[in-house]
Amino acid sequence: MSLQVLRRGSVPLFRAWRSHVLERLPPRASLLGSLVPAVGWVPDFLTPSAPAFPGTGVFEAIRATPRERLATDVQRLSSHRRPPAWVRQLADGDRDTLDTVADTLAAYHDIAVTPFADRMRAVLDADRARRIDIMARAGIGALLAGLHPHAHWREPVLELPGLPGEGDVDFHLEGRGLLLCGHVFCGPRPRALLNDVDTPVLIYPPLRDPRTNDLVREPAPAHAAKSLATLLGRTRAAVLQALADPGGHTTTQLARHLGISNASASQHAAALRATGLVTSLRQANTVLHTTTALGTSLLSAPQNSSA
Template sequence: MADSGEAVLRIHFSAGDLTRTRIAEEPDPLWEIVLSMHQLREPRRESVLDAWRGRQRPGDLSALRMLSPLMPPRGYFPDFLTPAAGLGGLECGIDAVLSTPRSQLRAEMALLAEQDRLPAWTRPLAVGDLEAVHRLGRALRRYYDAVLAPCWPRIAARVEADRRHRTSAQCRLGTEEMLRTFAPILRWEPPVLVADYPAERDIHLEGRGLLLVPSYFCRRTPVALLDTALWPVLVYPARMPEPEAAVGPAPRLAPLLGHTRAAVLQALQEPCTTTELARLAGVSVSSASEHASVLRRAGLVASTRERHRMHHSLTRLGSHLLSGVLVG
């Protein structure tokens, strides 16, 4: 597996590949584990993830020491960490990791060792030692429970919104037009899908089609499996919801809160800074700050200051009001 860079990835389609291309129906917890690990150690931090990152504590990261060498934030990481079965849920994915053939473990761990020196405990893993493999499974589960489970509804909501957007375009306009919705991250240059990438790569689908997997933690560039014998997968950043495409109860809240304040509340489905809130709600920064203050005094929004930036998120009451769910 590769991560961010400056070269180009080309995915070559045939007519048959277009008919077999689809969007994953659920977020993949193993991909989100790997990519969130990258974000925890990313020096060029995305402000949209600051609120999530700020909630992490050293005690939450008991699995970090084991997983870090296997998931470096730059360069290659093993394909066996993100099996296709992960789309069936965490336990299905972990079961697939535990069932990785020894030949695959050996080959992929050797590739990883070429990139960086690995700790001694990885040697038993590389030869398929059962205890080492099961330790890896436990570490994946602990990391998910501590770091991802608390925010999984938010992750799932973002991925679902992206999936609806892409599949709607595919149903109405066809796969080629759906592929154009990924610009500028992906560029559809028929019959090739092009993306900036860490290294020059060409993937020929050869009639297998492409599975596109939206990801909450994927940033800047998409990620593809290195092993071309595996089913072709491309993980890409799930799009931020556009305020004009927002759905839900915000129109019902407008008579109560006012149109602008309802838009501000809806924009806060994702924690964000005042500047990002202004962009999402389509208002000035000063107006976004003022509306967030009113909503905060009403108990609907929580705000915290980090250096020179204010971060806003919905409170439990605000989430219930926005979703239309009664608070018990």
């Protein structure tokens, strides 16, 4: 999906990210354009839904794609446009060609995703905390109903907009469940990854805070170092610890939890946010605060004790 954003080139939200990536693309990156259109369906074998991440197996999962699945995906891709000859070699199960695709994807990932992983994680963690809070308070129906303006929950059916140029499709989960996955590069509409092999996945654009829109970080403000220096205060450490709860806390909840005023809770959260340890997501009249990956790492780091 980040490749699709890169190819479209008209998404202001990712302008700085796109410039960064285009300057560093690996030599063979152009071959990925034959598999990934600027809009629409992406071959399923490129998005394995097994719980494997880049460092522990997702590219190996792509390399191990069965020939039958490659043939099916290439056939569907060919129904939209005529692919080059090397893509047809994929359909024949050519392992060297598949290895080239996986190697190129891995090189692209190192440039387009890895340097921005912490920033992406902050966005996704804040969104997940908000969704957990909704589900805990109002149930799964409320979660699905509020997932996205284009998603309509009419129990027991979730209706989603279709892909451009494709008709309506009824898909029955048949007890397999549905994995909800916030995705930074999803685009303005939710997308369903559905087939008869993988876990059904619903990808949706996460709730975003204007302060975390840009994936490419601007230089830290001058007051950030000062904020970090004040982090070691007892109350602020307690705030960081409280915000490590999976669901995070609103400003009011945080104040009540620590026995401090709302103004004080807001001030401490702002200082932690300035140092990259906390992310805040505003929705309506409330602000939900959660720790970032950096904040969680700081809390889990071994602490030196003094005699």
